[in-house]
Amino acid sequence: MMDTNALIALLTSFADDELILGHRNSEWTGHAPIIEEDIAFSNIAQDEMGHALLWYTVLNEQLGQPLPDRMAFFRSADQFRNAQFVELPKGDWAITIVRQYLFDAYEQVRNAELIHNDFQPMVEVVSKIKREEVYHLMHSKGWLLRLGDATIESHVRMQTALDQLWPHALGLFEPIQEDTEYSNKLRDLRQTWLDTVSPILQQATLIIPPNVEPVFGGRNRQHTLHLIDLLKDMQKVARMESPETVW
Amino acid sequence: MTDTQWQTFEVFHQGKRGEPHIHVGAVHATDPEMALLLARDQFARRLDCVNLWVVPSDQIFATNYEDAEALFEPATDKSYREASGFPLRDAIKKAENWKEE
Numbered sequence: 448m449m450d451t452n453a454l455i456a457l458l459t460s461f462a463d464d465e466l467i468l469g470h471r472n473s474e475w476t477g478h479a480p481i482i483e484e485d486i487a488f489s490n491i492a493q494d495e496m497g498h499a500l501l502w503y504t505v506l507n508e509q510l511g512q513p514l515p516d517r518m519a520f521f522r523s524a525d526q527f528r529n530a531q532f533v534e535l536p537k538g539d540w541a542i543t544i545v546r547q548y549l550f551d552a553y554e555q556v557r558n559a560e561l562i563h564n565d566f567q568p569m570v571e572v573v574s575k576i577k578r579e580e581v582y583h584l585m586h587s588k589g590w591l592l593r594l595g596d597a598t599i600e601s602h603v604r605m606q607t608a609l610d611q612l613w614p615h616a617l618g619l620f621e622p623i624q625e626d627t628e629y630s631n632k633l634r635d636l637r638q639t640w641l642d643t644v645s646p647i648l649q650q651a652t653l654i655i656p657p658n659v660e661p662v663f664g665g666r667n668r669q670h671t672l673h674l675i676d677l678l679k680d681m682q683k684v685a686r687m688e689s690p691e692t693v694w
Numbered sequence: 695m696t697d698t699q700w701q702t703f704e705v706f707h708q709g710k711r712g713e714p715h716i717h718v719g720a721v722h723a724t725d726p727e728m729a730l731l732l733a734r735d736q737f738a739r740r741l742d743c744v745n746l747w748v749v750p751s752d753q754i755f756a757t758n759y760e761d762a763e764a765l766f767e768p769a770t771d772k773s774y775r776e777a778s779g780f781p782l783r784d785a786i787k788k789a790e791n792w793k794e795e
Contacts, residue, residue: 483735486736585731589728
């Protein structure tokens with residue numbers, strides 16, 4: 448069994464990834480390229496919020512952390528453990544799709560590892576979310592493969608997005624200082640992830656930028672200004688209300 | 695101006711195995727696989743669903759509404775061809791009354 452502080456840090460990183468990416472994706476609501484995708488992508492954003500809630504609930508009920516709403520709306524940027532990858536602005540549709548695909552593939556690889564963990568509440572969350580993650584991956588992979596080689600413009604945008612995002616995507620595999628057990632597996636997880644995404648990116652005619660150093664920081668609570676802006680927006684309403692407000 | 699809309703696919707939804715697929719609407723998509731993914735979010739999230747079909751809208755062949763009268767409205771009284779055309783209820787009533795007597 449993992450050390451409690453390590454578990455708290457690790458589960459917080461999972462929850463924060465989902466919450467922050469979910470919020471970024473929700474920024475497309477009303478703006479996605481076609482109405483059908485608007486609905487589909489808003490749905491995916493909601494799924495991610497739902498997954499964040501599952502992780503925050505375990506943190507609260509099993510590990511003595513604050514209530515989910517407190518975790519989401521009343522922490523400052525230097526208390527978040529999401530990878531910087533998910534806090535970057537949503538950019539154009541290419542940025543969004545490349546990020547979503549790389550993240551969905553990461554979650555699939557990560558979940559396959561977590562399902563064997565001996566902390567039972569973690570295994571229960573993974574069993575709940577992995578079905579939806581199958582669909583998320585089908586969706587983002589579908590868009591990635593189509594846009595990668597559809598037109599010159601779509602190809603250039605997708606390649607630009609990949610070049611820009613790749614160092615941050617590698618940052619998903621940043622070790623957490625409080626933890627050694629899971630961190631020791633990150634090198635293998637990263638390799639499995641690379642083996643998963645490389646052939647798909649190749650099929651989409653996209654080239655992985657060579658010799659890239661990962662951008663670390665997020666897992667150890669160092670963030671870009673983008674997260675501060677995002678939290679200002681996301682937490683505004685909750686912080687305006689008095690604690691007695693009932694919705 | 696050229697039409698930049700993607701083609702549409704008609705969506706058919708099946709609630710349970712063995713039940714008929716029922717037409718529920720249409721989605722814009724580049725190809726059938728994308729249409730199935732998008733149809734899932736438009737039509738299968740709030741309904742029970744075990745299976746979806748998508749069919750390119752231009753592959754649906756339909757009658758003209760102008761022909762509706764000629765095709766579907768009977769010119770003469772054909773009520774005798776329908777179950778409701780038979781005064782069966784009266785016959786049943788009569789039989790019941792006869793038994794009581």
